[in-house]
Amino acid sequence: MLLIKCPVCGVEGEECDFHYGGQAHIARPASTDPENISNEQQRDYLFMRHNPKGLHFERWRCDRGCGKWFHAARDTTTHEFKAYYGITELPPKQLMQQATGSWAEYFADKIK
């Protein structure tokens, strides 16, 4: 059972008061012309998941509170939440430094 805190309205609740939204910080390959997007880019966006054993950046929705989406960083081997932050925000700096896989690449130029 997870206890989750919404960073938007501040409400705390069980996991069934929230809705899980999967891996966070996946950049959608954007272009006005779909021809510019390769099959591999589209696959990576839709299906490829880092799925680490450890620090995981993810999205949740505050279903029974304010209804807003937000971000969380959680350890998949302990279920400990390391941080909650807004849906347009980046994780705290020291968590970005611990990020692995595609997140590490994504955060690389954003850490400074």
Next chain:
Amino acid sequence: MRYSVFSIARNALQYHKGWAKVWRSPELKANYDAVIIGAGGHGLATAYYLAKEHGMTNIAVVEKGWLGGGNTGRNTTIIRSNYLQDSSIAIYNLAHRLYADLSQELNFNTMFSPRGLLMLCQTEHELRGFKRTAHANRLAGLNSRILTTPEVKSLVPIINDSPNARYPVLGAYYQPDGGTARHDGVAWGYARGADAMGVDIIQNCEVTGLSRDGDQIVGVETTKGTIRTKKVGVVTAGHTSVLMQMAGVNMPIESVCLQAMVSEPLKPLIDVVVMANTVHGYISQSDKGDLVIGGGADAYNSYIQRGAFTSLEHTVTALVETFPVLSRIKMMRQWAGTVDMTGDRSPIISLTDVKGLYVNGGWGTGGFKSIPGSGFVFADTIANDRPHPIAEPFGLNRFAEGRFIDESVAAGVAH
């Protein structure tokens, strides 16, 4: 030692002191022709068929814990083959047919019990969906059909057939030769068979790294030392992403918890398997008499192998609604496995961009039923370095090509 009625009698006369160990515990060698990572049902079956069908006996299966201790030893053992898509029907049906003779093939009792399996239709939508599957299955020559509510009631007298139920039983999709088998028996039988042909099964040996030379796999790092090999099969279920990333390959997989539980042993109560996908619960009764119960998976990524109380509560609610007589039965044990979910809820049996690296995973909540078929086609894929025709549709390339094998709609949750 072959098992037979005579060996039982002979050993009984010797006070059962003469039984040999079922498999060896060999030392890890420095070189193998192929290494299978993960001694679950799929890994062990792969090793068995590599040795038996392809003469590859200088191979090892490395397992971080004990063999069959992953999802294979944690699952609720439902076996069926009435999937929606042709590619799925092909592999699950191959497995189903191999299961039928598996005890004889392995000379080990896998307790395969094709007792009949019902998937309840509890909404109009579900009924229509299963009718569609029934048509697809009939075209594929499977013996599977829709039952009416009275037919369901006669097969499952304890079911709540009230039309006033929150989710009334409108019928069921029935596979008469669906059923169960003993999960440990399947793992142990394949392990014993593979071991007898010379396969080294190395337990308590965790893989910590995969070495490449350019785009060729060349070795496996383990807690018991380094292995040089040109062929590696990753068959690690919930840990597929972790292992593949050791070779620099990303996977379209997410790992989540899936739970099950068993009740106290009871007199015979239900002699078929019943799945209720809309309300997320399924049930069968083991030969010991305990009810084996499972439900939906947790929503979020996890390697914790415990499972959330929410999911358990949800499953129990569903079962009490569907089988009111169960409301006061005590549960004895609960556990969970880490299952590997793909986007289209179909498995991955594939070559990779790394030469000599093969992957078999993504079976998610439903890969016990496929063990013999999966092992058979994966062994062929590894031995010949090209996908077996039945494995081909399950290649990793389908995610880039948009060629999905969509079973998520057909199967509801757990399947």
